[in-house]
Amino acid sequence: EAGVTQFPSHSVIEKGQTVTLRCDPISGHDNLYWYRRVMGKEIKFLLHFVKESKQDESGMPNNRFLAERTGGTYSTLKVQPAELEDSGVYFCASSQFLILGQGAYEQYFGPGTRLTVT
Amino acid sequence: QKEVEQNSGPLSVPEGAIASLNCTYSDRVSQSFFWYRQYSGKSPELIMSIYSNGDKEDGRFTAQLNKASQYVSLLIRDSQPSDSATYLCAVGGTAGGTSYGKLTFGQGTILTVHP
Numbered sequence: 622e623a624g625v626t627q628f629p630s631h632s633v634i635e636k637g638q639t640v641t642l643r644c645d646p647i648s649g650h651d652n653l654y655w656y657r658r659v660m661g662k663e664i665k666f667l668l669h670f671v672k673e674s675k676q677d678e679s680g681m682p683n684n685r686f687l688a689e690r691t692g693g694t695y696s697t698l699k700v701q702p703a704e705l706e707d708s709g710v711y712f713c714a715s716s717q718f719l720i721l722g723q724g725a726y727e728q729y730f731g732p733g734t735r736l737t738v739t
Numbered sequence: 740q741k742e743v744e745q746n747s748g749p750l751s752v753p754e755g756a757i758a759s760l761n762c763t764y765s766d767r768v769s770q771s772f773f774w775y776r777q778y779s780g781k782s783p784e785l786i787m788s789i790y791s792n793g794d795k796e797d798g799r800f801t802a803q804l805n806k807a808s809q810y811v812s813l814l815i816r817d818s819q820p821s822d823s824a825t826y827l828c829a830v831g832g833t834a835g836g837t838s839y840g841k842l843t844f845g846q847g848t849i850l851t852v853h854p
Contacts, residue, residue, distance in 0.1 A: 652840055663743075664783070664827070664844040677838050712782060716840070726831075727773070728842060730782040 623648065625731035627713050633737045639701040642734045644713030646695070652676075652716040653696050654728060655688060659709040667711075670696060703738045710735050742766065745828050745845035754854050758815040762828030762845055765809070771831030772804055773842065774813045776824045783827055787813060818852040825849050 626645045634640050646653045655667040666680040672693035681688070685704070690696040700707055714728040745762050752758045760774075771790050775783035787802040789795045789811070795802045801814040811830075815822055825847040832841040 654840065654842075656842075663846045664829075664842075666838075666841045666843065669838075669840040671840075677832075677841060679838055680841070714842075726771070727785055727788050729785060730775075732782045 625713055625715050625729055627711075627731040627734050629734060630732065631735045631737075633739065634703055635739055636705055637702045639699065640703055640736060642698045642700075642711050642713075642736070644696045644698070644731060646713070646715030647717075647729060650715035650717050650729075651693065652718065652726075652728075653690060654714040654716075655696070655698055656712040656714065656730075657709050658712065658733075659706075664712065667698075700736075703736075705738050708736055708738045741845070742843045743828055743830050743845040745826075745848050747846055747848060749849040749851055751851045751853060752818050754818060754820060754852055756818050756852075758818045758822065758850055758852070760813040760815075760826050760828075760848050760850065762811045762813075763809055764811070764828075764830045764843075766830065766833065766843075767806075767809060768833045769809075769830045770833070772802070772811045773829040773831070774800075774802060774811075775827040775829060776822075777827055777847065778824045815850075818850075820852050820854055823851050 628643045653670040658664045669677040670690045687699045710733045712733045713731045716728045774787040777783045789802040799816045803812045827847045828845040829842040832838040
């Protein structure tokens with residue numbers, strides 16, 4: 622079974638440019654998550670999709686970030702315009718389901734996209 | 740106070756010893772807890788999940804949960820040099836709220852197992 626895949630693995634862009642990150646979850650996983658790790662900090666939650674719907678956007682830093690999940694399959698995260706502080710590693714994760722009454726279930730992470738904004 | 744706290748380490752243990760990693764969390768109603776292992780430059784790899792008080796064993800790994808003390812630990816028996824990595828504690832969102840799927844991570848503990 623293929624794991625979570627992300628593209629590109631690295632991206633270097635200039636401040637003010639636009640970048641789009643893609644995530645393909647494990648097949649059959651309805652839940653898709655985006656996380657970010659900024660240098661020296663812990664991994665931080667960005668948002669959670671259930672199928673094509675945004676369940677929780679509480680971690681999105683500002684309106685320069687736009688996430689979509691077309692047809693409940695792959696997801697994209699667009700940063701427009703990029704700022705220096707957006708640099709970091711963006712992880713995507715997926716989980717098969719959530720246990721009622723227990724919340725988060727096991728999430729499997731992709732390899733990440735390392736974004737550098739210069 | 741951070742939501743999830745771990746000793747940053749580094750923790751160094753000899754090969755064959757038991758490595759003990761600790762984590763505390765602030766949200767008393769959290770119900771799901773995870774340990775991830777992350778090698779340098781790689782993605783977090785799920786190694787243990789625990790939902791109920793007590794111990795859960797899987798091979799050389801044992802996760803321990805004490806909800807009253809808001810404490811989670813991971814024991815690695817017979818530590819091997821290949822266990823050298825950063826270990827991340829993650830706490831799941833509260834059931835019933837909109838953020839129930841969210842994981843909150845600690846900063847990680849760096850473990851080094853020396854031959």
